[in-house]
Amino acid sequence: MDYFNYRENTLFAESVSVNDIAQQFGTPCYVYSRATLERHYKAFTEAAANHQHLVCYAVKANSNLAVLNVLARLGSGFDIVSQGELARVVAAGGEPSKVVFSGVAKTAAEISYALSLGIKCFNVESEAELERISHVASQEGLVAPISIRVNPDIDAKTHPYISTGLKENKFGIAISRALEVYRHAAQLPGIDIQGIDFHIGSQLTEVEPFLAALDKVLAIVAQLAEYGITLKHLDVGGGLGVAYLAEEPPHPSTYVSQLIERLAPFPDLELVFEPGRAIAANAGILVTQVEYLKQNQDKHFAIVDAGMNDLLRPSLYQAWQNIIPVSPHEGDTQQYDIVGPVCETGDFLGKDRALCLTQGDLLAVRSAGAYGFTMSSNYNSRPRVAEIMVDGDTVHVIRKRETIADLYQGENTLPA
Numbered sequence: 001m002d003y004f005n006y007r008e009n010t011l012f013a014e015s016v017s018v019n020d021i022a023q024q025f026g027t028p029c030y031v032y033s034r035a036t037l038e039r040h041y042k043a044f045t046e047a048a049a050n051h052q053h054l055v056c057y058a059v060k061a062n063s064n065l066a067v068l069n070v071l072a073r074l075g076s077g078f079d080i081v082s083q084g085e086l087a088r089v090v091a092a093g094g095e096p097s098k099v100v101f102s103g104v105a106k107t108a109a110e111i112s113y114a115l116s117l118g119i120k121c122f123n124v125e126s127e128a129e130l131e132r133i134s135h136v137a138s139q140e141g142l143v144a145p146i147s148i149r150v151n152p153d154i155d156a157k158t159h160p161y162i163s164t165g166l167k168e169n170k171f172g173i174a175i176s177r178a179l180e181v182y183r184h185a186a187q188l189p190g191i192d193i194q195g196i197d198f199h200i201g202s203q204l205t206e207v208e209p210f211l212a213a214l215d216k217v218l219a220i221v222a223q224l225a226e227y228g229i230t231l232k233h234l235d236v237g238g239g240l241g242v243a244y245l246a247e248e249p250p251h252p253s254t255y256v257s258q259l260i261e262r263l264a265p266f267p268d269l270e271l272v273f274e275p276g277r278a279i280a281a282n283a284g285i286l287v288t289q290v291e292y293l294k295q296n297q298d299k300h301f302a303i304v305d306a307g308m309n310d311l312l313r314p315s316l317y318q319a320w321q322n323i324i325p326v327s328p329h330e331g332d333t334q335q336y337d338i339v340g341p342v343c344e345t346g347d348f349l350g351k352d353r354a355l356c357l358t359q360g361d362l363l364a365v366r367s368a369g370a371y372g373f374t375m376s377s378n379y380n381s382r383p384r385v386a387e388i389m390v391d392g393d394t395v396h397v398i399r400k401r402e403t404i405a406d407l408y409q410g411e412n413t414l415p416a
């Protein structure tokens with residue numbers, strides 16, 4: 001049974017109610033749907049069925065072991081950006097041979113760990129990193145599979161903090177230098193050139209920027225072939241957006257098939273995708289309870305038990321996420337700012353929401369399955385909340401709520 005639709009992540013399953021989950025496990029809590037995660041993953045793989053491909057789910061979106069395990073069981077690969085994420089993939093039963101390693105600041109220790117596990121590819125983000133990978137691999141008598149992440153200088157038309165493919169962004173190697181860097185890489189010891197990679201940003205709502213970047217990168221693939229460097233894969237990154245409000249991002253199947261059309265002249269080039277948000281965002285909600293209602297002159301506040309430390313996106317990006325009552329009831333509707341307990345004016349989950357509320361009501365913040373828990377913190381010494389997975393008629397606690405004692409575990413006072 002599906003609990004969340006791709007566009008409207010309907011909350012109310014017949015057999016498992018959000019109310020019951022909140023009663024049983026307390027609030028705030030994140031609730032994810034296994035069926036939805038699986039459906040979103042399959043939207044990519046089914047659309048790509050006629051071309052060699054690998055979906056490498058971007059672990060940063062939601063790195064809970066159960067989420068990774070659900071995807072690993074379907075054969076998913078993983079896009080990681082740290083040793084910690086790689087360790088999670090392994091602990092969740094993912095295959096290192098399906099892991100691509102992105103990120104601008106890979107340390108020698110991280111490179112060594114990833115090499116020892118035999119990952120699919122390092123997505124190299126700078127010339128200095130290429131030298132470091134070559135050095136580490138040679139020292140260890142290993143060969144590192146690499147792909148150059150090129151920065152195609154394409155405007156992804158998204159929030160400036162999550163745009164990554166412009167020349168002023170820190171990511172990737174300028175596309176104008178790509179040929180030179182590949183020719184150098186081909187001479188380096190311990191390096192095995194496997195592919196090419198780009199990732200132009202997150203929450204893109206149009207296919208055009210992806211296609212523009214892809215065209216630029218395919219031109220490089222063709223030129224490299226002339227130099228005798230034949231690439232095995234092309235990694236188009238992640239970035240496909242979801243509907244938080246009225247956005248109308250392309251369905252994964254439309255996006256995937258349009259990219260694959262462009263690959264007609266390259267039938268042997270494996271296509272790698274790194275979706276995070278498109279798989280996880282609308283597979284999850286954050287459930288929170290109204291602690292107090294309060295009015296300051298004309299302003300109405302609903303003070304809830306989840307704050308910016310639990311869900312940072314509204315504060316950080318002024319991101320809009322739908323907030324709905326779990327059990328709607330009759331009464332007066334007011335324009336509420338939904339604010340949290342954290343001592344910051346920027347601590348809000350939503351502003352000016354027309355809602356009919358009473359103290360104790362449960363609210364669901366939708367589209368919270370991606371960049372929700374993973375961006376949470378202990379700010380204000382608030383324990384991290386529980387994560388729950390709905391799997392058919394069964395509800396699993398996939399991460400228990402932190403205790404107060406967990407908050408300072410590992411800390412010490414100074415010796416006497």
Ligand SMILES: Cc1ncc(COP(=O)(O)O)c(C=O)c1O
Pocket residue numbers: 058061079102103164199201202203237238239240274275276277278
């Ligand atoms: C290199 C890389 N790949 C994949 C992703 C996943 O992006 P999204 O969640 O937008 O699909 C990101 C984050 O933007 C990223 O930096």
Ligand SMILES: N[C@@H](CCCC[NH3+])C(=O)O
Pocket residue numbers: 060162202203313370371375
């Ligand atoms: N954290 C961002 C997405 C960043 C993508 C990371 N490359 C968000 O919540 O929208």
